[in-house]
Amino acid sequence: METLNDEGQWIVMMGFLVAIGMFMLAIVVSQAPLVGQTTAESVMEFPKNEIQDLRGKLVSMGSTLPEISLETPDSDQETLQNRFREDMALLSMSRNNAIANYSVDPLYNGKYWYDSGTYGDVFYKYHQIDIHYNNGVTEYSESLLLPQWDPEG
Amino acid sequence: MVMNDEGQLYTIEGITAGVIMLVTAFTIFNSGLVYTPGDAHISDMQIQQLGYDALQMMDTPADSSPLYESPLAKMIQGNHGDQFKIEFNDYLKKHTGTTEIVDSLEFNATVFNRDGDTPHSYQFSNSTMYETSQLTREPAISVTRYVWITGRPFASGYDTGNQLVLLEVLIWRR
Amino acid sequence: MDAIRRIKDEDAILSIDFLAGFTIFILSLIMVISLVPGVLAGIQSDNIDYDAVAYRTSVILVEDPGAPDNPSWDLMGPYDMEHKADIQRLGLAVSKDTPNILSREKVDKFFNNNLDSGFTFDADDYRDKVIFGELTYLYNISLRLDAESESYYAEGGDVVPTFQYGYMRRLVKVKEPSVAEVKFTSDYIGDLNRTVTNISSDFSVKIPYDVLMDRSVNPAYRIDPQSEPLKINLSNMYSNLSEMDIQSMKFTGMKIYKSLDDGSMIDIPGLYPFENDTYSLTVDGQPYSADGSIPPKSVVPNSTIEMVLYPPLPFSNEITSSLNVNFSFSYEFENSNVTHQYLSGMHQYDYTANVKQPNLADGVMEVVIW
Numbered sequence: 047m048e049t050l051n052d053e054g055q056w057i058v059m060m061g062f063l064v065a066i067g068m069f070m071l072a073i074v075v076s077q078a079p080l081v082g083q084t085t086a087e088s089v090m091e092f093p094k095n096e097i098q099d100l101r102g103k104l105v106s107m108g109s110t111l112p113e114i115s116l117e118t119p120d121s122d123q124e125t126l127q128n129r130f131r132e133d134m135a136l137l138s139m140s141r142n143n144a145i146a147n148y149s150v151d152p153l154y155n156g157k158y159w160y161d162s163g164t165y166g167d168v169f170y171k172y173h174q175i176d177i178h179y180n181n182g183v184t185e186y187s188e189s190l191l192l193p194q195w196d197p198e199g
Numbered sequence: 200m201v202m203n204d205e206g207q208l209y210t211i212e213g214i215t216a217g218v219i220m221l222v223t224a225f226t227i228f229n230s231g232l233v234y235t236p237g238d239a240h241i242s243d244m245q246i247q248q249l250g251y252d253a254l255q256m257m258d259t260p261a262d263s264s265p266l267y268e269s270p271l272a273k274m275i276q277g278n279h280g281d282q283f284k285i286e287f288n289d290y291l292k293k294h295t296g297t298t299e300i301v302d303s304l305e306f307n308a309t310v311f312n313r314d315g316d317t318p319h320s321y322q323f324s325n326s327t328m329y330e331t332s333q334l335t336r337e338p339a340i341s342v343t344r345y346v347w348i349t350g351r352p353f354a355s356g357y358d359t360g361n362q363l364v365l366l367e368v369l370i371w372r373r
Numbered sequence: 374m375d376a377i378r379r380i381k382d383e384d385a386i387l388s389i390d391f392l393a394g395f396t397i398f399i400l401s402l403i404m405v406i407s408l409v410p411g412v413l414a415g416i417q418s419d420n421i422d423y424d425a426v427a428y429r430t431s432v433i434l435v436e437d438p439g440a441p442d443n444p445s446w447d448l449m450g451p452y453d454m455e456h457k458a459d460i461q462r463l464g465l466a467v468s469k470d471t472p473n474i475l476s477r478e479k480v481d482k483f484f485n486n487n488l489d490s491g492f493t494f495d496a497d498d499y500r501d502k503v504i505f506g507e508l509t510y511l512y513n514i515s516l517r518l519d520a521e522s523e524s525y526y527a528e529g530g531d532v533v534p535t536f537q538y539g540y541m542r543r544l545v546k547v548k549e550p551s552v553a554e555v556k557f558t559s560d561y562i563g564d565l566n567r568t569v570t571n572i573s574s575d576f577s578v579k580i581p582y583d584v585l586m587d588r589s590v591n592p593a594y595r596i597d598p599q600s601e602p603l604k605i606n607l608s609n610m611y612s613n614l615s616e617m618d619i620q621s622m623k624f625t626g627m628k629i630y631k632s633l634d635d636g637s638m639i640d641i642p643g644l645y646p647f648e649n650d651t652y653s654l655t656v657d658g659q660p661y662s663a664d665g666s667i668p669p670k671s672v673v674p675n676s677t678i679e680m681v682l683y684p685p686l687p688f689s690n691e692i693t694s695s696l697n698v699n700f701s702f703s704y705e706f707e708n709s710n711v712t713h714q715y716l717s718g719m720h721q722y723d724y725t726a727n728v729k730q731p732n733l734a735d736g737v738m739e740v741v742i743w
Contacts, residue, residue, distance in 0.1 A: 054212035061216025065223035095251035133363035209394030217401030252544035263594035
């Protein structure tokens with residue numbers, strides 16, 4: 047056999063180039079569905095609605111708490127606070143795999159609720175509500191001030 | 200004498216290049232890449248948001264009465280699962296008329312409450328086709344909402360007094 | 374020696390060998406290339422993208438009060454068209470603490486429900502302030518209230534295509550404004566000595582800002598004179614009067630007073646035409662000018678006087694202040710031997726049964742983007 051002539055090898059070379067190009071393309075393309083999934087999945091994964099639920103509960107509950115204590119004298123705000131806090135903590139943990147906790151006014155003498163609020167101005171006293179939520183992926187902490195009508199100041 | 204193979208030089212290389220490209224192409228596109236349809240999770244996301252919205256609507260009193268007097272709280276307190284079924288269904292299929300709504304959502308609602316350190320639960324309500332749609336259903340989406348009630352829920356033996364219970368609703372497309 | 378050179382007569386001849394090889398190469402290249410777009414078409418991320426945009430749009434509309442929020446963007450009047458660029462986001466929520474509770478004022482502004490107000494949004498505004506994104510998306514945003522038969526549609530929306538669009542459906546409640554429907558009980562009756570046969574007297578409605586703008590009231594139920602209209606309806610005005618002896622009862626005008634720190638009241642001037650930025654006043658459905666330029670209007674047993682105070686109410690930024698709306702009536706009585714009765718007293722606009730509180734009306738919003 048004569049020595050093989052290698053002049054045509056550029057065609058093979060082109061073949062390789064195209065093949066490599068396709069590999070590159072495939073890698074890029076394979077990322078695209080992942081991006082799409084994360085858009086919808088991350089929406090589902092982010093516990094927006096749960097946090098809004100807890101937050102909304104505390105905001106509406108807080109303003110009603112003083113009335114509640116008048117209606118049911120045997121359960122003052124402190125008892126209610128503890129009841130709700132523990133309900134929230136246990137049920138979040140067991141059903142949503144999340145740590146959910148809150149406190150109303152900083153802890154003082156083992157009590158959470160200050161009748162006089164944490165802060166005050168001429169018109170309102172403010173109860174400071176610290177919310178904490180953590181489901182392992184998303185961690186959320188917030189301090190919000192809940193005004194309570196108190197014209198005497 | 201050897202056969203004259205000079206004339207086949209380019210042909211062989213052309214075939215080689217072609218085979219390389221085709222094999223690569225088929226390897227990559229036909230077997231290697233299994234992608235999920237892009238919208239697999241999107242309808243899930245819509246159902247989840249709709250479910251949360253529906254629960255929130257039911258837990259919002261129409262006037263400024265306290266939260267424990269929301270329609271949802273009253274239903275749980277009075278164990279009116281049938282009423283919940285009707286209202287929740289109404290919310291799920293509500294639409295503006297812009298698009299066609301396929302009314303094929305089924306659900307199953309469970310109430311969880313705390314007794315000491317253990318969660319208790321009971322089935323609160325479910326949709327009409329709940330049983331029959333179990334076989335062919337798509338994966339369910341879970342939505343939850345805390346509900347403030349002033350007494351113990353329906354089942355006896357639970358704590359009395361003000362408490363939060365967790366309403367969990369599983370929603371799926373039949 | 375090269376193969377080609379050995380062929381003596383090589384002019385104008387392209388080697389069959391080269392032709393065959395190159396053709397095979399090109400053919401397979403074409404086959405491979407034709408595979409690629411098919412693969413790309415299958416995973417177009419368009420649909421995914423649309424749903425994300427629809428989700429984002431729905432969240433802005435339903436859960437966000439918009440920007441600017443204080444004062445709220447919906448307070449812009451017809452003269453503010455040139456400041457429309459100041460609006461950054463068109464959120465419809467009442468406040469950031471109340472997701473899914475929409476403000477009636479914002480809804481009406483957003484869907485251009487009051488076309489005669491002169492302040493309107495167009496397709497570009499919706500794209501810039503709600504939908505966002507680089508592309509020019511087509512959209513169809515609609516809202517339907519259970520109590521109303523017609524849906525609202527955002528201006529410039531298109532007919533929804535049959536496939537390939539992003540979609541979100543959100544359940545909402547729309548906060549309808551409050552109304553003081555004054556029922557004239559015996560508390561609002563004044564007695565007049567039988568010897569006097571005519572009197573002019575005011576009946577007033579007090580709007581105490583400090584009571585209304587109580588921040589401990591949940592924003593979903595708060596009566597907010599800074600961002601919501603307040604309505605006053607006077608009807609059944611004869612219901613507790615001894616109408617036998619009334620010869621005529623006439624509505625002579627309306628004035629608005631602001632209370633000062635020392636308790637005295639001052640008249641707010643310059644509010645007189647019956648329809649303006651501050652209020653509208655109608656008697657039996659007819660516009661009525663408060664300044665007396667229209668002759669006094671007879672009040673018969675089934676007459677109604679309706680007054681709407683548009684936000685922001687005068688001086689509502691002074692939260693300790695209050696407003697009195699005085700309705701003036703003049704009476705002429707028969708010279709009979711009974712004590713005459715006329716309307717008098719003050720009705721307070723507050724969170725009691727005096728006022729029909731803001732109502733949350735169920736509705737549903739659909740956002741379609743493509």
